[in-house]
Amino acid sequence: MNQTPKHAVVFAYHDVGVACLQALIDAGMQIDLVITHADDPNETIWFSSVQKLCEQRGLPCRIVQQSALLNLVSEIKAIAPDYLFSFYYRFMLPTELLETATIAALNMHGSLLPKYRGRAPVNWAVVNGETETGATLHVMEAKPDAGDIVGQVAVSIEIHETAKEVFDKVSQAAKQVMEKLLPQLMQGKLPRRPNPLTEGSYFGGRKPEDGRIDWTKSAMSIYNLIRAVAPPYPGAFTELSGEKVILTKSSLPLDPGVALSPSQAAILKKSGLGMHLVDNRYFGLCGDGKALEVFLAKEH
Structure with a gap:
């Protein structure tokens, strides 16, 4: 008996967004809508484009400003996606959006939670001389990076590596997390374990x-x-x-x-x-x- 395909709405940007979106496509997830960012003209764009991937694969994709995110609630409620994913999307998603997912709203974070919650986790890990980091898929809650851990993959940080080199490894780790979990997610199963707030710390953005x-x-x-x-x-x-x-x-x-x-x-x-x-x-x-x-x- 064929399994009913699972539906998703995806908020994505950057290399992690492209890698994880590709993993969803490869797994046969029905992607009903992708929301991404406009590139910042003052930023060096060295990473892959979610918008271009959507154009290549014929996926519906829109650019939505942070101030307009709440305007999506009624539209996404009508879609009633099984999953809402955030893959390196730079804005916090309102709880009203998180609640539109019938199974779970999930975020990919570039560290081994509970370590390095918050912004620029790869850069902070290198600044602090860590020898390991990784990618973690977790349940989204109102508080950032605080929901239960669904899965994670670790990568080493070698003493000679730059943050960009580590970020490339984390992007691949993020895709590996998705590839390992998608067989369960496609069946509506959500493995989860605690993400204790008493461990790890929050880090702010870097200027x-x-x-x-x-x-x-x-x-x-x-x-x-x-x-x-x-x-x-x-x-x-x-x-x-x-x-x-x-x-x-x-x-x-x-x-x-x-x-x-x-x-x-x-x-x-x-x-x-x-x-x-x-x-x-x-x-x-x-x-x-x-x-x-x-x-x-x-x-x-």
Whole structure:
């Protein structure tokens, strides 16, 4: 006996949105409506387009402003979808929308909940020197990233990886989460386990100004910041000869007495904390006495 197909309304954007929407398509989910964002003209668009995928697959797709989300309630109520999905959609969905799902409203989050709730979870994980993160599908509630966990897949964070490289892995992990769960979801089954609020923390969004380097911090802390906001993100920055410079990458922390010649180490120590040009190479002396060789955006 053929199973009645499950219906979904999907809010999606970015690489995670494309990957998870493709997983729904591949599984045979009936997608009645896709809501996405207009690209921000002030943002570097380095990621895939949900709107283009919908055009290619003939899916109904609309761009809806945050202020107009409540206007969708009656329309989606009439659809009565089994599932409402949010895949890296940037706006919080009102509870009135969440309640339109007859089985569940589910969100894909780019961390291993309950860790790193909130905004920019991949960037924060790299800033904090984590060695693991992942993607988590969870039930949506009024409070963000607080509902029961439905499934998750972990990925490693290697010491040399930038946030973009980690994000690419998280995007694939998100698709793997969907592929593992969809056989159950298509049967109307929803595995769930607690997502304890007492564990993990909420993190806020990151602004370009958050990339300012504080040279009093440890070399490893600064190294992690540089790779956490490396292009295509705005980049870490500091001042050199009174001018702002953006750093695209750095070496791992160096012991100046070992990694540099005695004269170079002496110059760096005499120059004090901060970034300096030594023998046509840029080094930053950090608060723990270690150094980073840093590379400027104009050099790439």
